[in-house]
Amino acid sequence: MRESGAAFFTSLTLHSLAMALVVGINLAVAFRLLGVAPGIALGPLIRFYTLHWYAAVAIFLSGLALLLAYPAKALTNPVFYLKLSALATGLVLARKIQSTVSKESLMVSGRQLQWIAGFSIALWVITITAGRFLAYTHSVLLASRFF
Amino acid sequence: MIEILTDFALASGIYRFMNSAWGWPVAESIHFLGLCLLIGTVGVFDLRMMGLGNGIAYADLHKLVPIGVAGYLLNVTTGTMFLVSAPDQYIFNPAFQTKLLFMLVAGLNMLWFYGSTLAQVKTTAATAAVSNRAKLIGAISLLCWSLIIVCGRLITFFRPPYHWCFWC
Numbered sequence: 001m002r003e004s005g006a007a008f009f010t011s012l013t014l015h016s017l018a019m020a021l022v023v024g025i026n027l028a029v030a031f032r033l034l035g036v037a038p039g040i041a042l043g044p045l046i047r048f049y050t051l052h053w054y055a056a057v058a059i060f061l062s063g064l065a066l067l068l069a070y071p072a073k074a075l076t077n078p079v080f081y082l083k084l085s086a087l088a089t090g091l092v093l094a095r096k097i098q099s100t101v102s103k104e105s106l107m108v109s110g111r112q113l114q115w116i117a118g119f120s121i122a123l124w125v126i127t128i129t130a131g132r133f134l135a136y137t138h139s140v141l142l143a144s145r146f147f
Numbered sequence: 148m149i150e151i152l153t154d155f156a157l158a159s160g161i162y163r164f165m166n167s168a169w170g171w172p173v174a175e176s177i178h179f180l181g182l183c184l185l186i187g188t189v190g191v192f193d194l195r196m197m198g199l200g201n202g203i204a205y206a207d208l209h210k211l212v213p214i215g216v217a218g219y220l221l222n223v224t225t226g227t228m229f230l231v232s233a234p235d236q237y238i239f240n241p242a243f244q245t246k247l248l249f250m251l252v253a254g255l256n257m258l259w260f261y262g263s264t265l266a267q268v269k270t271t272a273a274t275a276a277v278s279n280r281a282k283l284i285g286a287i288s289l290l291c292w293s294l295i296i297v298c299g300r301l302i303t304f305f306r307p308p309y310h311w312c313f314w315c
Binding site: 009012013016017019020021023024025026027028031032036037039040041043044045047048051124125128129131132133135136 | 169171172175176179180182183184185186187188190191194199200201202203204206207208210211214273293296297299300301
């Protein structure tokens, strides 16, 4: 991974494309829940989550490949864990929104759903920002530094 | 060209901001956020025209597009900040040139859509398919934005030698 320019670039690009799709779809649903374009039918809108979950798998696989290329660089950087936590929580909230809307669950009120949507937007902003800062905040590049 | 851009960066304070401790990653974060807004609104509308999300009214979904335009403005602003702060890394970079080309195609495609197809798409029933022309416009738009992301990644991944360009 580290030594193959094509493999590393492909993983990096796939990660960016999939991240744009996941964050984009989540932002669109969140804006709708917050009252932007209230005419959009929520039921059909959450069908985009099918594509979203495929993209989430692509994020996981490409992220794993990037991690394998430079494990020490990421694992020694606290920003990596911030990105991972925000991403995981964002995906959990996406699942929550999807199941609530598809079941028209009475357990969650519209107001609660709006809070979840707002929190979801904040989490995706943190995920993106932490992802970009990863490249600038590492203190270790290779584990060989320790040997 | 390089001198003009550099002078602008110095005079406007962009160069100082971009070369501060966190200037570059902050601008990159905003750039990617703008892109996500664009994909989440314009990209989702393109996918809708291509047949996904059957049941969503086209006219209603189109109301999210202004958010995509705001995202695009964030991209143009931060993109300009990158360009003027390190013009030699962009002007002579084939990945940047190709990215601009796809942005031009996306822009022309948008003009084609607004000039010929939007009114028809907006009046199409939520459960009906749009015309083949609208589907084609949606596919071109989505392809262009995907390639713009690929070229954007290439710019930072591959730094050409100083003033290098394979067709210059």
